[in-house]
Amino acid sequence: MSEHPARPGPVTVLLAPDGVVTGWSEGAARLFGHDAAAAVGAALPALLGPPAAEPLLGALKLAGSGRPWHGVLPLAGEGLTVACDPLAGADGRVQVLMTVSPPRPDGLELLNEAGRRIGSTLDLHLTAREIVAVTVPRFADAGAIYVLERLLADDDQPAAEADGSAVVRRLAVAFADDDPQEWAREFPVNEVIVYPPATPYARCLTGGRMIEFGGDAIQDTMAHRTGRLIGGLLDHVSMLAVPLVARGRSLGFAVFSRKRGRPPFAAADTALAAELAARAATCVDNACLYRREHRTATTLKAGLVPDVVAAPPGLEIAHRYLPARSGVGGDWYDVVPLPGDKVAVVIGDSVGHGVTAAAAMGQLRVAAHTLVSCEFPPGEVLERLDAIAQDLDAAQFATCLCLVCDPVTRRCEVACAGHPPPLLALPGGTARHFAVPYGLPLGVSDPAHPPEYEQVPAVIPAGATLALYTDGLVESRMRNVDEGIARLASALVASHEGSLGDAADGVLALLSDQQGHDDIALLLLRPAP
Template sequence: MAAGKPGLGSHAERPQASWPCLAAVSAGRPRDAETLSVALQQVTTCLGGLGAAVYRIDPGAHRLVLAAADGPAAADVQPWAELGDDERQAPVLALRRGAYTWVGGDSLGVGATGIVAMPLVGTDGPIGVLSGLVAGPGEPDEVRRSFLRTVAQWVGTGLIGPPGTPPGPGPVSAAARSVRMSELTVALAEAITTQDVARAVADYIQAPFGADGLVLEVLEGGRLHVVGSAGYPPEFLRVVEGIPLEANETVHDVVSTRTPRFIESRAEIYRRYPALREVNELSPKEAWAFLPLLASGRVIGLCVVSFSRPRAFSEGARIWLMALSGLVGQALERARLYDMEHARAQELQRGLLPKALPCLPAACAVARYLPAGRGEEVGGDWYDVMPLPADRVALVIGDVMGHGITEAATMGRLRTAVRTLADLDIPPDELFSRLNDLVSEVSEDTYATCLYAVFDPVAATFSYSLAGHPPPIVVHPDGTVHTADAAPDPPLGAAKPPFGLHRLHLSDGTMLALCTDGLVESATRDVEQGMAQLRQILAEAATPAPHPTAAEEDADIRHLENLCDRVVSALLPDREQMNDDAGLLVVRVRCTAPRDVISWNLPVDPRAAGQARDCIREQLRDWDLDDLVLTTELLVSELVGNVVRHATGPVHLRLLRSRALTCEVYDGSLTTPRIRHPTHTDEGGRGLQLVAALSRRWGARYLQDGKCIWTEQDLPDRAGAA
């Protein structure tokens, strides 16, 4: 408190007061009192504070004189009724600096946490100060500071400007408007998207002013785009959508001058803006308030409040509408930034997750990803389905702990790494050992849970490893459901290899449900309860797997889609309350029919290649694949010959008929086959070049006791159709 100013007792001991000094306004005009009344109520409401005050400059005495005060603590500002220009109080500092000022602490002893002040500027310079007592914790945020600047601008203009339209009775009292103002402030503070802002404006601005129409537009690229409306037919909105700023005189006038326009009748708008007569004739309204939406010192859009009948706008109504538009402008700017970030985040998420899951001979899969609540809508959950040689399928689902752009980027790195390691065809436990190193290198505080599995349709085995992740749920063809009994290792980044490798034997048509903990865990249930509920849903929805014809595959996918939707609806009924991302991957597996696979053991001597050709020739004719006999004989001869010359036994040959013809040769060596570049005089070294030329693709994978070299060939059209 400044020296010489008397102290006061507690707030409870002091009498309540309201508008003690309105008569002190120098001009003494009724509209000045109305301007101050509205402005001070606005400031108190905006700050959620204890009161507000307006000071006028007394240039002869070099001091600030209290002109008006309002709020529960209005009487408490009497010790500051006069402030010399050498004092250190917030109103004086704001005037001295010519800018918004915040002074923390309870200088008046009224229970405030601080005082804000904003200079009032007229046409010839500063004329006073607008000040408010803040009750909440900390300094007001940028939205409230910008609103205070807007109110200060209007008060400065209103106290010296010409009288406006004579006041007329409004449809709602000033007290009711103040309540609606408070509600609008809360609604805009909670608004996230542009649509949220539009709904809040429609809900809280129309009724207090008796309005029945609203258009909220943003200015982008010199054009106006409608982002929210009420009370207008779609035909009219289509006409005004995207209209150039220069083509709309009314809007151009408002935007260029940053001054609202109040049109009280259709005759007035025809007179003032004759070039827009054709557009205005389409409007069902008779009176309009065109309010510029300001944010960060620029016009970002327009709020048009309209009425079905002509009406006069009182000075109070004009001030209220301008004050409301200041709040709306800040909220809309924040919402637009969110919308842009949201769009970029969604684009990032779409780029990181699979665009579509493949429907493979051994598996059909459907997935869902649901980001947490109303945030950036990206996170660290991911899933993928990857085809492997011999119709095997790799499945992965994981969760980088945390939520946001950083976690999404880490997820993208892990997904890329998993795909790369899956192409090397290494088992799940070894893949996790390498992935664990990658997670540890990202950051000491980065962790990820993960499930990686490989389904072999010939052996009917599901091999998987768990790193801190929920285990798979198995739905058998007979409808029984159980959770795989496997103890997970710690999450990636916190684990130490080796990782456990678990195996399940699956029947044809078995369904698997893989999920992240965000799907089954919430504030109202733990993971075990969520897993039990998921098992119940899967048991109720389980149906016998259809036969894998083309039409029935489509039916199976539709069934899996419906099942995913049912699971999500049951476990996550309110997405707004989600506090973690959720991922779900549902897979139906298919085992290879015995008639589509055959194998032979071959001797480790030069006779092996001839025997292999005989076996191939006979089997392909049985499968009605005579067109592939010659090519397959060449491939098998080369692969078996390489084993006899460069590797060790035993030698094993296997053919697999599916959407392609797969030929596999197994041996007991771990040597790596590689294509050489022989010279013209070399007698060998061209075998793998021949293999690469004759097959669609080829490769090698390594087993515990050796390796397998495989090739794939496209089936003839008639065989593929069959």
């Protein structure tokens, strides 16, 4: 159901001079709310009631005497322009043709509504639906939004193909309430269409200008689209193809159409359509930019966490990663086998979200993997990573923890760069911090005085579980870090007797932020019995 009732264009009613209805159009049925069966044979003044009855009788009396009448009558709840013209029938009797012209929608009001409703999110399909919801049926009887298929594929090639044709995807479509429902099946959302160079749509796109067309051009366009003419669509006799242009680039086009009985698009309408399209194009462009950035960040992020972690003999490892729902963050981890059945575990978190954070952590993860593979000790790994972080764009900084473990002896060497401290769940049902030295986050120190990251030895007790994690697990808008760490300790103790995978799932179920405001990375290590 549309938020606003339809406002039909000029409608016609055929009347006897005494006001009895002899002919009732579909437009009249939409405007006055009575179908032809109820209207024909009824007296129009009585059908419409006060306050229209008395002035309408006067207008009909004048037209019945052979003199046309033009003016404004209080019809359909508002003042409408009405013309009553005498018609001489074949039998010599006079009839009256009444033509009602509702006012055009207020352009400023429509633009204000467009500003409120269009672009409420950065979802491209929702933005397209918002555009047609604002314009149909107030401005047009049908509307659709088409966006370049190349744009959706992140291709920056020119808008048109080499031969001038347009390859576009329909993102949204809307018809007036009284149009057949099956039309939606004929014009499905997400359909990709190729319009030849001669079509108004392709010319609109390549020329970057609005094109108004009707008559045979509509028939040719419809026939090209479906291979046949769809009954009823030819009632749409005035069409506009309006380019969507933002930052000097053609993104696609909007299509608006009006039926018979409604004024064709005039100069005021085309100016309004151009303004609507300009505002819509900005919102579409923002949605496309967000879509591209999110896709890029997601692709980068896919390389930041390993799909499979190979645990060396004598050590169990469970790992979990939950991406943020509100954007792509910079959490990552890696598990690298070393000679002598040792293993290096690195976990990190870059500040911020989006492409910049994901790209920064991508570089640091590759560097960390290379450094630990070359058997640099954890402290030196962090020192070298800090030097790399100093050169990253956009002043990126990150936290990181590097641990090298020998599963046979359960001895570890560990160094930390501002990362949350690991937790150790002990067999006796208690938990404590796994003592690590504190160091500055990567990339925040003075390059002239690089930090030295302290590296300390530690031992994982037999039967204990060591938890490495990022701050998204223990900190949220609902709780502070200390509370989150306390809850993590309780969760580790409660799930200590089960499998390591079950323990990881239990921790996430208890602590993960349901709003998904930040990434979460979790690694659990347990010496095998």
